[in-house]
Amino acid sequence: MALQPYDLFDVRSLLTEEERAVQDTVARFTDERVLPIIGDAFDQGRFPKELVGEIAELGLLGSSLPEQYGCAGLNAVSYGLICQELERGDSGIRSFVSVQSSLCMYPIYAYGSEEQRMRWLPDMAAGKVIGCFGLTEPHGGSDPANMKTVAKRDGDDWVINGSKMWITNGNLADIAIVWAQTEDGIQGFLVEKGMKGFAAQEIKHKMSLRASVTSSLFFDNVRVPDANRLPNVKGLKGPLGCLTQARYGITWGPIGAAIACLDETLKYTKERMLFGRSVAATQSAQIKMAEMARRITLAQLLVVQLGRLKDAGTMQPTQVSLAKWNNCRMAIDIARECRDLLGGAGITTEHSPIRHALNLESVITYEGTETVHQLVVGRELTGINAF
Numbered sequence: 001m002a003l004q005p006y007d008l009f010d011v012r013s014l015l016t017e018e019e020r021a022v023q024d025t026v027a028r029f030t031d032e033r034v035l036p037i038i039g040d041a042f043d044q045g046r047f048p049k050e051l052v053g054e055i056a057e058l059g060l061l062g063s064s065l066p067e068q069y070g071c072a073g074l075n076a077v078s079y080g081l082i083c084q085e086l087e088r089g090d091s092g093i094r095s096f097v098s099v100q101s102s103l104c105m106y107p108i109y110a111y112g113s114e115e116q117r118m119r120w121l122p123d124m125a126a127g128k129v130i131g132c133f134g135l136t137e138p139h140g141g142s143d144p145a146n147m148k149t150v151a152k153r154d155g156d157d158w159v160i161n162g163s164k165m166w167i168t169n170g171n172l173a174d175i176a177i178v179w180a181q182t183e184d185g186i187q188g189f190l191v192e193k194g195m196k197g198f199a200a201q202e203i204k205h206k207m208s209l210r211a212s213v214t215s216s217l218f219f220d221n222v223r224v225p226d227a228n229r230l231p232n233v234k235g236l237k238g239p240l241g242c243l244t245q246a247r248y249g250i251t252w253g254p255i256g257a258a259i260a261c262l263d264e265t266l267k268y269t270k271e272r273m274l275f276g277r278s279v280a281a282t283q284s285a286q287i288k289m290a291e292m293a294r295r296i297t298l299a300q301l302l303v304v305q306l307g308r309l310k311d312a313g314t315m316q317p318t319q320v321s322l323a324k325w326n327n328c329r330m331a332i333d334i335a336r337e338c339r340d341l342l343g344g345a346g347i348t349t350e351h352s353p354i355r356h357a358l359n360l361e362s363v364i365t366y367e368g369t370e371t372v373h374q375l376v377v378g379r380e381l382t383g384i385n386a387f
């Protein structure tokens with residue numbers, strides 16, 4: 001029996017029937033709704049907002065949260081498969097779902113009051129309310145403890161001053177989860193669109209994640225009621241807890257991007273005739289593509305085990321760091337190599353590798369750069385903090 005080229009170790013046999021059904025549903029959505037439009041959206045620097053309703057209908061927003069909040073209640077492996085299949089389309093679409101689910105709905109669920117959960121989560125699951133997550137500041141995202149945005153208590157309110165940078169969904173968002181220094185340490189606030197003194201400005205001229213909205217956020221004496229403060233967490237562990245959730249999804253996503261690139265390159269090199277034979281018939285092209293399949297296979301096995309650990313409640317942030325580092329590096333290397341194997345045809349968005357390669361420059365940078373994740377693993381091994 002022939003092996004599946006993008007699943008040489010039959011990783012799919014490790015999935016439950018429900019997990020396979022989730023993967024198939026999202027794969028169909030990507031094939032039918034994302035792939036036909038994404039090259040143009042990337043060219044135009046446009047997030048395809050028209051897909052949000054369908055993404056919500058499929059239950060992909062906050063998919064791991066309980067059904068009582070209008071969510072699908074899926075397990076971690078299913079969430080990973082959602083990320084993988086969406087990123088086979090484009091990292092920008094997966095980023096939208098990651099931010100909404102892991103960085104906005106998750107903190108409301110994990111750190112919010114019951115009133116906050118009931119007020120926001122069902123509408124966010126339905127795609128009626130879009131969120132963004134404001135942690136990074138202009139002076140350095142790798143060191144979030146050096147936070148300059150402040151919230152000062154004033155009667156029943158808080159007054160927020162400062163700014164955030166590189167915020168996905170910033171200009172789309174109806175609410176921003178904003179992390180700010182207080183007298184009691186870092187706390188999270190739900191800042192609503194239209195609150196006086198709150199502004200979002202889209203970052204232009206991006207060469208990466210062009211089908212995603214990225215913004216700066218500004219807070220000039222923004223008055224937020226105490227009811228909008230997330231009451232159940234204080235300190236950096238709040239935002240870091242969200243990042244572990246989102247980074248987990250990102251360990252799966254780039255596998256989709258890598259598969260998309262290899263798929264296109266296999267087809268192209270079989271048809272491209274040079275020196276009287278197809279490029280796919282040359283040893284160097286085969287070695288390159290075999291190397292890609294090897295790295296994809298290792299990444300697939302890594303994330304299934306990571307997902308099982310997450311579902312068992314034993315996943316550690318260091319494991320997420322290792323997988324994010326490995327899988328982003330795997331995918332960006334593959335995307336660049338595929339771009340090369342396509343020759344000149346590889347430089348336009350008619351083929352996906354250059355789009356994925358450019359997108360992965362962001363994916364390998366955000367939610368902790370490659371260096372940051374390497375240092376997390378180094379700290380685990382040595383017990384020495386080298387940051």
Ligand SMILES: Cc1cc2nc3c(=O)[nH]c(=O)nc-3n(C[C@H](O)[C@H](O)[C@H](O)COP(=O)(O)OP(=O)(O)OC[C@H]3O[C@@H](n4cnc5c(N)ncnc54)[C@H](O)[C@@H]3O)c2cc1C
Nearest residue numbers: 133134135136140141142166167168362366367369371387
């Ligand atoms: C498209 C996009 C979307 C994003 N979306 C969001 C979002 O929704 N919300 C949000 O809060 N943030 C978001 N970010 C921000 C992202 O998380 C940061 O860009 C990232 O954490 C890196 O921070 P920085 O850009 O300030 O780089 P810096 O922290 O300034 O890093 C610069 C360089 O220094 C290296 N470095 C850092 N520390 C060390 C060290 N100790 N030793 C050696 N080298 C080191 C880094 O690896 C990097 O190469 C997004 C970024 C991008 C590009």
